[in-house]
Amino acid sequence: MADTLNVVPASVIRNLADKLYEKRKNAALEIEGIVKQLAAAGDHEKISAVISLLTTEFTDSAEANHRKGGVIGLAAATVGLSNEAAQHLEQIVPPVLKSFSDQDSRVRYYVCEALYNIAKVVRGDFIIFFNQIFDALCKLSADSDANVQSAAHLLDRLVKDIVTESDQFSIEEFIPLLRERMNILNPHVRQFLVGWITVLDSVPDIDMLGFLPDFLDGLFNMLSDSSHEIRQQADAALSEFLQKIKNSPSVDCGRMAGILVQRAGALDELTRLTAVTWISEFVKLGGDQLVPYYDNILGAILPCISDKEEKIRAVAWETNEELRARKLDPAEGFDV
Incomplete structure (x- = not known):
């Protein structure tokens, strides 16, 4: 940590763990500036040291304010790296994903915000973490805290945009994830899953019809849900698939x-x-x-x-x- 203190001033480290959001936010902006300068100088070793500091001293901390500071600090570092962020993603994203299961709902909220900002910078490079992100979003869609739920919805929308424009997304790897969650009864999770089915089905290069037998039973399950909205969404998805089957007799x-x-x-x-x-x-x-x-x-x-x-x-x-x-x-x- 001593080496990193030469790069990140002690006042920034202190403020990043402050209980006041404004102080943490300003400290994160300073981290962004520091990383931007290091990236311009091509000093990726020091960038790694900064990321390591944010993980060991902050996201892994027993203190909630440290953990909040850690995740927004990692997002700030990603913004500072800009188009060079991809080479540090393996170091940045896992500690953020780990924080999704934090006991503190405010930490989970900041994790959604941090991951949103990371995804916005790296776009398609984000796909390598898709399975873990989908798993986390599925759980967060039913989070006990309404603020966390709405932050997760925003992140979910961005991830859907990234997936629909990416040529690296693997439908073959996604289907087992979908299949094992199709019988979950939670209404928020059901809406989340139907949303993904509908979005992926609208992408011309993705053949959801070929995998329909894997999740058809789950969609039929939703037709008897107690929520009118879920019944409607499942019915609309099934109608769309039936129309496609009529137009492609090879199914x-x-x-x-x-x-x-x-x-x-x-x-x-x-x-x-x-x-x-x-x-x-x-x-x-x-x-x-x-x-x-x-x-x-x-x-x-x-x-x-x-x-x-x-x-x-x-x-x-x-x-x-x-x-x-x-x-x-x-x-x-x-x-x-």
């Missing part, structure tokens, strides 16, 4: 047929209607690939013909007629 309907058959027997009307509507479209589109599933589909459709809801009865009847017109042949795989 593997078979993998999804089992999910739909289960959902056709759901207790709530919206889930049953949506499942039966999807089955109906699949029967029209599915051709030969659905034949092995026809026995299960028939088992799901027949009870719906006498459903108490008229809309469900109508779709089930139409689907049944479609199946009868197919002249099903056991030789093709239909299990009589």
Whole structure:
């Protein structure tokens, strides 16, 4: 630390841990200036020492004000580095991410603010931390503190912008993260997840449709949520996917047929209607690939013909007629 004191004045170190926000903020601005000068001089060793000081003496401290100062100091260092920040990200971002689980809600609030400022500077270089950031944002979307929640929403919007403009984002790595969270019942988390599904589905280069079987069941789960808004969002997402399926018949309907058959027997009307509507479209589109599933589909459709809801009865009847017109042949795989 003695070497770093030559770079960062003792008064700055003192103010960065002050209980007054203004003093911490001014100290962070001084850190930004110091790092900017070091970057101009190409002295990356001293920059590393400053970052190390902010981590060991501040973000790892037992004192909440030190931790607050540490995260805003790391964000200030990133701003000071500007377009040279990428080479120090491995040192800057992990201690900030670690602070997301801080017991103090004010620290968590400043972590969101700090990460927002870091992301704004480094943009696409941020993607290497996407999995950890997504995990943290998912938890923060249900944070007990409303201020932390709204700060997390702002960060979430920025991360979505960065992801949609990045060519480094991996949908293959993202899907397991999404899948393991789809059955969480918390309404804030559900809104967070549907938001991500909708945003990624709107990106032309990302094929969410190919991964639909991985999260379809989770979306159907949300149709019976107690929140009207979540039901609406899930319904809108499902409608959009069904429209895309109609326009790209190459989709593997078979993998999804089992999910739909289960959902056709759901207790709530919206889930049953949506499942039966999807089955109906699949029967029209599915051709030969659905034949092995026809026995299960028939088992799901027949009870719906006498459903108490008229809309469900109508779709089930139409689907049944479609199946009868197919002249099903056991030789093709239909299990009589």
